[in-house]
Each structure stands twice: as C-alpha cells, then as structure tokens.
Amino acid sequence: MNDMVTTAGMPVHERTTILGVETSCDETAAAVVRGGRDILSSVVSSQVDLHARFGGVVPEVASRAHVALITPVVAQAMVESGVTDADIDAVAVTAGPGLVGSLLVGMSAAKALALAWDVPLVGVNHLEAHLYASLLEEPALEFPLLVLIVSGGHTLLVGFHGHGQYRIMGSTLDDAAGEAFDKVARYLGLGYPGGPAIDREAMAGDPEAIAFPRAMLDNGFDFSFSGLKTAVINHVRRHPDVSTVDVAAGFQQAVVDVLVHKARGAARAMGAKGICLSGGVAANSQLREAILDVCVADGLHGYLPSRTMCTDNAAMVAAVGWWRLMADGASPLDIGVVPGIGFPGTIG
Ligand code: KG4
Ligand code: ZN
Numbered sequence: 001m002n003d004m005v006t007t008a009g010m011p012v013h014e015r016t017t018i019l020g021v022e023t024s025c026d027e028t029a030a031a032v033v034r035g036g037r038d039i040l041s042s043v044v045s046s047q048v049d050l051h052a053r054f055g056g057v058v059p060e061v062a063s064r065a066h067v068a069l070i071t072p073v074v075a076q077a078m079v080e081s082g083v084t085d086a087d088i089d090a091v092a093v094t095a096g097p098g099l100v101g102s103l104l105v106g107m108s109a110a111k112a113l114a115l116a117w118d119v120p121l122v123g124v125n126h127l128e129a130h131l132y133a134s135l136l137e138e139p140a141l142e143f144p145l146l147v148l149i150v151s152g153g154h155t156l157l158v159g160f161h162g163h164g165q166y167r168i169m170g171s172t173l174d175d176a177a178g179e180a181f182d183k184v185a186r187y188l189g190l191g192y193p194g195g196p197a198i199d200r201e202a203m204a205g206d207p208e209a210i211a212f213p214r215a216m217l218d219n220g221f222d223f224s225f226s227g228l229k230t231a232v233i234n235h236v237r238r239h240p241d242v243s244t245v246d247v248a249a250g251f252q253q254a255v256v257d258v259l260v261h262k263a264r265g266a267a268r269a270m271g272a273k274g275i276c277l278s279g280g281v282a283a284n285s286q287l288r289e290a291i292l293d294v295c296v297a298d299g300l301h302g303y304l305p306s307r308t309m310c311t312d313n314a315a316m317v318a319a320v321g322w323w324r325l326m327a328d329g330a331s332p333l334d335i336g337v338v339p340g341i342g343f344p345g346t347i348g
Helices: 048-052 057-080 101-119 126-137 177-187 194-203 228-239 244-270 286-297 315-329
Strands: 018-024 028-034 037-046 090-096 121-125 145-149 155-162 165-171 274-278 301-303
Touching: 018 057, 018 101, 018 165, 018 301, 028 057, 037 048, 037 101, 048 057, 057 101, 090 101, 090 126, 090 315, 101 121, 101 126, 101 274, 121 126, 121 244, 126 145, 126 155, 126 274, 126 315, 155 244, 165 244, 177 194, 177 228, 177 244, 194 228, 194 286, 228 244, 244 274, 244 286
Parallel strands: 018 090, 090 121, 145 274, 274 301
Antiparallel strands: 018 028, 028 037, 145 155, 155 165
16 A cells, blocks of 8 residues: 555555544443554543433533543543553544533544644544444445444435445434434333343344334335334234234334345335445344345345444544544544534435
C-alpha cells in the first residue's frame, strides 16, 4: 500500500496505529487498531446492568458512568494492545450521533489524549463506524454491499458502495427495531434488554399462532414498528391468558419478516454482492438464520459479524478513523459533538 498524505500532512499507512474511543450510548469502549484492520486490543465496558432497573438507558446515569469508566477502559486498552503511548499515531472518537452527555465524555478524553501525546484527533460518525465493523472481521468483503444496521437507536438499510460512498436506502419512520423489542419485552414483563429475552422466549413458541401485522411490507424500504408494538399490546389485553412464548415468537417473526424482506429488496435494487448485519439486533438468532437463507437463495454473500463486533465498540471507531484520517485529515481540536448527525459523505 502506498503512503497517502493527509491534509494534516501526516502519512497514513498500514502501520498507522489509532486509539479509538466510543461513548455514544451505554458502552464505554476503547481500542487500539493498526492500519485500520488489525485489532491490537478492544475493551468494552457495558452499562447494561446499571440501566436494567430503569428499563432503558437513562442519559444522565450513562454520562456519569462514562466519566467513571473512561480512564480505566482506555488504560486497559493500551495495556492489552502491547503498544506504548509513543506508538499511537492518532486518536479517533465518536462525535455523533448519540447522547450528548455521553458523547462529551469520550470527546473530552480523546482531545486530552491527542493534546498530551501531540497526535491528530479524528472525530468520526458512529453509524459510519458500524459499517466499518464488518470490514474488520471480513477484510475480503466486496463492494457494493447492503448493510442492515439494527440497534436500539437505529434501523437503517445502507448501500455501502465503497469507502466514504453510502446511499441510505431506508430507515424507520418511528421506533427502531431494538426499541420495539425492548418495549414489547417490557410489556410482557421479560425485563431489559428485551431483545435477548424475546429471542429466548420465542424459541419455545409458535410463530404462526398469532398473526401480527407486517407494516409497509411492499411499500418501499422504510420501516414502521410502532403499530406492531401496539398490536402486541392490544392482543395481550384482549387475551390475558395468551401464552407469552407465542406472543414473543409471533412478534419476532413479524419483525424479522419485514427486516429480511426489505433488506432483500434493497440488495436487489442496488445490485449488492452481499448483505451484512450490524447493531445489537443483529444478534437475533432468527434474523441471522433468515438473512443467510435469503443470501443463499439469491446468490449473495451473507456477512454476520460476531456479536462483539455488531454491538458498540471502539475498534470500529478506530477503523473508520484510519480511513477518515487518510481521506480528510485530522479534525480541529475545537470540534464539537453532534448528537443528531446523519450519515457523512452520502451519495444520492
Ligand atoms: O447496538 P446495541 O448494543 O446498542 C445500541 O442501541 O446502540 O443494541 C441494543 C439493542 C437493544 O434494543 C436490544 O434489545 C437489542 O439490541 N438486542 C436484540 C438481541 N440482542 C440485543 N434484539 C433482538 N434479538 C437479540 N438477540
Ligand atoms: Zn451503535
């Protein structure tokens, strides 16, 4: 690979070693990645237990936990990587989207480290980082690729045409897929986070027992999950003795059917060579199976990153930081956080 010179005048190459910092939601994470690909360490401290008693992420609780965790998490990532401070060439940090207080903790820490080590700072987009998570585990992945990002905060179909070239094919008009899992699980008394609980319950249920709606199934690539959530609540109210496992199975089947149907359609429409999953809901066993089935049927590559790589982590932040440093150069040190930002550099 030839060295490419950034606007900051810094050569970026396969030995360029980046510390990534991620605090956009309820995971405090730091990682050291070399050459945008080689993960030397990746530490994730999840706050899920902290938020469980509230039934969802409480922003102020998350910010305070990030403050307490950021220094030990970065220190652990440095120790586990086996490199020294002097080996770090740049610090990449999630600038948005996310919770403002949480983002500010990671951003402040990253700026302090970049200043102290006298290395460039790169602010990165969290959603773009999710796209690069797939490249970390599948370096041979071929473009164009359809990526389905399904988490507690996002449901997006993204055409990944090349580095920095994205087309948003569809997104949710209301609840995110993970949010729907969490809200339905909460209603069913299954606890938080709801996704894994529904996944487990559904295994014992009959997905055909209750016919829940598949909103906007053949109507473009956007999603709507709030009607499904209401349908589940109404059904349980009308049938108080209904079996919880059947409700979980029917609900999950409805979500998976819509996600897979639209991902398949979007992949066809953009001429994708493969479909890739990202985000916490990508851990769903039925979704993983159904996406692979569609890929086999349509002659596409199915990429299912590990759960660790699907959920929030800093390795993906360092990976996209490497690419952004090469393409755009460093960010100014007075960069702010951007809680509501969309995708960068989109096409079409
Ligand atoms: O990406 P993530 O860890 O955090 C953010 O939202 O940023 O995603 C968390 C979401 C939660 O809504 C959780 O219920 C869902 O992912 N989830 C699942 C499963 N595991 C986690 N949803 C369905 N099935 C699962 N097995
Ligand atoms: Zn995320």
